[in-house]
Amino acid sequence: MTDRYAVFGNPIGHSRSPTIHAAFAEQTGEAMRYAAIEAPKADFAGAWRRFVAEGGSGANVTVPFKEAAFELADTLTARARLAGAVNTLSVDADGATHGDTTDGVGLVRDLAFHAAPLDGARVLLLGAGGASRGVIEPLLAANVTSLTIANRTVAKARALAELFAECGEIDGCGFEDVTGPFDVVINATSASLAGDLPPLPDDLFLDGGVAYDMMYAAEPTVFLRWAGDRGARTLDGLGMLIEQAAASFALWRGVTPETRALREQLRRAL
Ligand code: NDP
Numbered sequence: 017m018t019d020r021y022a023v024f025g026n027p028i029g030h031s032r033s034p035t036i037h038a039a040f041a042e043q044t045g046e047a048m049r050y051a052a053i054e055a056p057k058a059d060f061a062g063a064w065r066r067f068v069a070e071g072g073s074g075a076n077v078t079v080p081f082k083e084a085a086f087e088l089a090d091t092l093t094a095r096a097r098l099a100g101a102v103n104t105l106s107v108d109a110d111g112a113t114h115g116d117t118t119d120g121v122g123l124v125r126d127l128a129f130h131a132a133p134l135d136g137a138r139v140l141l142l143g144a145g146g147a148s149r150g151v152i153e154p155l156l157a158a159n160v161t162s163l164t165i166a167n168r169t170v171a172k173a174r175a176l177a178e179l180f181a182e183c184g185e186i187d188g189c190g191f192e193d194v195t196g197p198f199d200v201v202i203n204a205t206s207a208s209l210a211g212d213l214p215p216l217p218d219d220l221f222l223d224g225g226v227a228y229d230m231m232y233a234a235e236p237t238v239f240l241r242w243a244g245d246r247g248a249r250t251l252d253g254l255g256m257l258i259e260q261a262a263a264s265f266a267l268w269r270g271v272t273p274e275t276r277a278l279r280e281q282l283r284r285a286l
Pocket of ligand 1: 119122142143144145146147148167168169172204205206207208209210212213214230231232253254256257258260
């Protein structure tokens with residue numbers, strides 16, 4: 017039997033997830049199909065229930081439904097609860113909906129793939145939206161020395177730092193109060209989408225420092241260009257996308273796909 021999976025979003029036409037999961041299924045010999053479903057903005061729950069009634073086994077969830085998926089899930093993993101969002105849904109043996117998030121592990125694995133160590137690193141996380149919240153606990157669990165969250169709306173950075181205070185050394189501030197240098201700077205703002213750059217000091221990076229933009233595109237983002245000019249090694253979020261997908265695939269199918277060849281293929285297709 018061919019099991020059915022999908023990614024839910026709105027809009028969803030741009031999603032690379034069907035290509036990624038088709039490649040994983042072929043590589044691992046898993047019998048599954050994976051579609052893209054544009055759910056109505058006001059009725060994600062209805063779209064998910066229809067999918068399950070028609071035999072769906074699991075799904076990825078992307079913008080703007082990660083919080084709705086969190087609300088809808090009957091059970092949640094601890095990491096999804098901390099993230100306040102769900103990007104992976106599965107239907108349990110008893111028909112209940114289980115929610116998890118693999119975004120954080122996707123980022124940590126991508127940094128490891130690129131040999132950018134987090135253990136002992138001073139890390140700056142720009143942004144305090146959903147993407148930022150989802151990676152905080154996995155970053156702290158990777159044994160960073162300190163994690164600073166900087167955001168345009170300072171209160172949101174401080175609130176996140178407070179929320180995760182028990183998980184490790186973390187603080188929140190505005191961009192103008194950022195004091196570097198850092199080993200790793202992660203841009204989890206959506207500023208790059210508009211070609212904007214958060215106002216940051218010039219001495220942001222330690223020697224050998226890494227700049228990571230969760231956004232990816234054919235050309236380097238304005239943040240990565242700025243960071244490269246200041247001596248940082250630059251990485252974009254394409255690998256995070258692929259690694260979060262690999263982690264979701266492993267949750268559903270019990271087998272972890274290899275990602276190297278797909279990284280090259282998707283990079284060429286950008
Ligand atoms: P949200 O809308 O939840 O949060 C947006 C964040 O960006 C907020 O902190 C906001 O600040 C900040 N921001 C927006 N515009 C600007 C600006 N012009 N200057 C400075 N800060 C700004 O978005 P998400 O957290 O869901 O997504 C953030 C980014 O991460 C997106 O680009 C998304 O594509 C990417 N992403 C990539 C993934 C991957 O797998 N590669 C996975 C998930 C996300 P404020 O609070 O002040 O409004």
